[in-house]
Amino acid sequence: MAPASALAREVPVRVRGVSYSYENGPKRVLDNVDLTLRRGEFVVLTGHSGAGKTTLLTLIGAIRSLQDGAINVLGLELGGRGTAAQEEVRRKVGFIFQDHNLFAALTVFRTLWLATGLTEEPPSREAALEEARELLEQLGIGQHLHSLPRQMSTGQKQRVAVARALINAPQLILGDEPTASLDHQSSQMVIGVIRRHLAATGASALVVTHDDRIFGMADRVLRLQDGRLVSDT
Amino acid sequence: MSPSIARPVLEWFRDLVGAGRPDRGLGLAFVSHNRGRLAAATGGIAMAVLVMFVELGLLQAILGSQSALAGLIDGDLVIMNSARTNLHEWTRIARIRLAEAAAVRGVANAMGVYESGMLLRNPPERRVHRIIAFAMDGQTQPLKVGDPDTVRRALSRPSAVLFDRLSRDIYGPISPGRTIELDGRSFNVAGFARIGPDIVMDGAVVLSDGAWLSADPNAQPVMGVLRLAPGAKLEDVRARLKVAMPPDVAVMTPREIYWREVGFTFRSVPIGIIFGAGVATGAFIGAIICYQILFNEVVDLKKELSTLRAMGFGPGFFRRLILEEAYLLAAGGFLIGLLAALITYRFLAGATGLAMQMHAGAALFVAVATGAMTHLGGLFAARHLGSFEPAELY
Structure with missing residues (x-):
């Protein structure tokens, strides 16, 4: 039997029998979901609105507390571990939010440098500056290193949110509609950057999307329907 | 500085404040935004x-x-009536106490200070205003009320008076050479003193003790300011004074008077x-x-x-x-x-x-x-x- 750490490296996400209901909700949003994400995989999770995609993503990202079932993320059991485990998972995961929610007062670089504060050994300002410049160049917004959010378009801000999720080279990337506000060319560029990151680091990605333009770039496409995984292709 | 230059400089400074720690120094950015x-x-x-x-x-x-008078005392010890709980209460001591104190070993000089309220009229103004009057010897000057030479010269003349330059302006224009009336007697303003009003009194004048005693030969001082002889130890002299003085005379240093005054003001008025x-x-x-x-x-x-x-x-x-x-x-x-x-x-x-x-x-x-x-x-x-x-x- 493989040691737990080796298992966590090879299978960064294991979801077992997860169910979830919202308070006062009429029914279960997730119903006994099992899911496994392997090392280096780029997986797309899709389905109709209300199918439970974002709920599952936020449970894996430890943004929401587990009700039933078990989730293991990067070797950390989320069920019954409380806030400390949740915060540890949050720090280790690169989460791309649908709404970028950038601080109006912070420049792009300051936003990215702030994110590096989540690591155990944050880089120096100079090192972070180099890292940020390179990442932003890859995402096609290198000229906005010192811009404020109000000086950028919605699509550019979304790419900053992607950079914020990647700056710490996380072993797991979770994306909630990361290409929703991007045109086709920009979407291809963003997904390309994520894929290159996976190839370089062996990280994995789970992306919730309605955008069928990126299905072809995924290793697997999972489909959720009424809280159940109905296909894995 | 033009906005195009100011902005990068500001951004640089904002980033610099958090230098070394990425999660520090954000407050400035948020506050200034x-x-x-x-x-x-x-x-x-x-x-x-x-x-x-x-x-x-x-x-x-x-x-x-309220305690400014204590700061004006130019001496080492002060004798005053022990019933006098604050400087704005004019319980007096017998003038003979000055001579008795001067006779105590270690005391070089015992100088009387007289104080009372008077009515000042500044002719041709007909109205009178209450004012504090001090009297002292112009040669020894137990109170530091101004330039010593000016005070000495002014108080050498019995009809001369020093007017407090810091007095409130209710008294009208008063300058050297002008004649004013104090309790109906005419005085010539010979110069200015620096004392300052308090919350009750609006101003002050300083007379010579000679002028004071000629108006009231039985006047008694409110305090006696003592200067010690060279080499005399303050506590020794104080002890001897306590023996020499009757129980209704208190012996204090100017600093003790100051702090007693501060304490009294604090307690008596809330x-x-x-x-x-x-x-x-x-x-x-x-x-x-x-x-x-x-x-x-x-x-x-x-x-x-x-x-x-x-x-x-x-x-x-x-x-x-x-x-x-x-x-x-x-x-x-x-x-x-x-x-x-x-x-x-x-x-x-x-x-x-x-x-x-x-x-x-x-x-x-x-x-x-x-x-x-x-x-x-x-x-x-x-x-x-x-x-x-x-x-x-x-």
Whole structure:
């Protein structure tokens, strides 16, 4: 039997029998979901609105507390571990939010440098500056290193949110509609950057999307329907 | 500096403040971003700081003016009636006590100081105004009321008087060479003294003890100022004086008189409570303003802050961020409030004649109080962050 750490490296996400209901909700949003994400995989999770995609993503990202079932993320059991485990998972995961929610007062670089504060050994300002410049160049917004959010378009801000999720080279990337506000060319560029990151680091990605333009770039496409995984292709 | 140059410089400075630690130094960026809110916050805190400074300034000015006479005494020891509990009560000692004190070993000089209220008329003005009159020997000068040579020359003439330059202007224009009436007697103003009014009395004049005694040969002094002979030890002389003087005579140093006066003023009039309540009110207002401003900031940035929580930033980070903002607002508010207080002190000093001065101790006290009130306001505002759930982003 493989040691737990080796298992966590090879299978960064294991979801077992997860169910979830919202308070006062009429029914279960997730119903006994099992899911496994392997090392280096780029997986797309899709389905109709209300199918439970974002709920599952936020449970894996430890943004929401587990009700039933078990989730293991990067070797950390989320069920019954409380806030400390949740915060540890949050720090280790690169989460791309649908709404970028950038601080109006912070420049792009300051936003990215702030994110590096989540690591155990944050880089120096100079090192972070180099890292940020390179990442932003890859995402096609290198000229906005010192811009404020109000000086950028919605699509550019979304790419900053992607950079914020990647700056710490996380072993797991979770994306909630990361290409929703991007045109086709920009979407291809963003997904390309994520894929290159996976190839370089062996990280994995789970992306919730309605955008069928990126299905072809995924290793697997999972489909959720009424809280159940109905296909894995 | 043009905006195109100023912006990168500002951004560079903002980043630099957090130099070395990526999660530090954000307060400056947040505080300076919304200029309207920044102006409201610093203005509000500055107002609270000004309230505290004015309350403390008035308290210090009142205490200072009430005990100012003690600061004018130019001697080592003072004898006065033990029933005289404060300097504004003129219980006298027998004049013979001066001679008795002068005879005590170690005392070089015993000088009488006379004090009373008089009615001053400044002709051709017909109205009279009450004024404090001091009398002393112009040669030995037991009170330091001005330039010694001017005082000596002026008080060598029996009909001459020194007018207190700091008196309130109710007495009309009075300058050297002018003739004024004190209790119906004419005096020539020979020069100016520097004494200063207090909250009860508007002004003062200084006469020679000769003029005083010629008007009332039975006049008794309110105090005797003693100077010690070279080499005499103060405590030894004090002990001998206590033996030599009857029990109704107290022997004190000028410094003891000063602190007794401060204590009396504090106890007899509840100014400590009144002004203390004023300072506390200022600090409370400041804390409320700081809390309100930071609370609004937290609410306005709810989504962004929740995103940081979702990314894994813990409660300590948020508390530090809010407190960083609070301290920056405190620093800005304090500096503006200090400037406003200096201007207000100047105005109040001119309007009241009280010595309104900015003391380092008061400035330090207000600075600490400002830091404390904004810290408190910041902590309460930061508490709301605890209720933010990143899941609310969805």
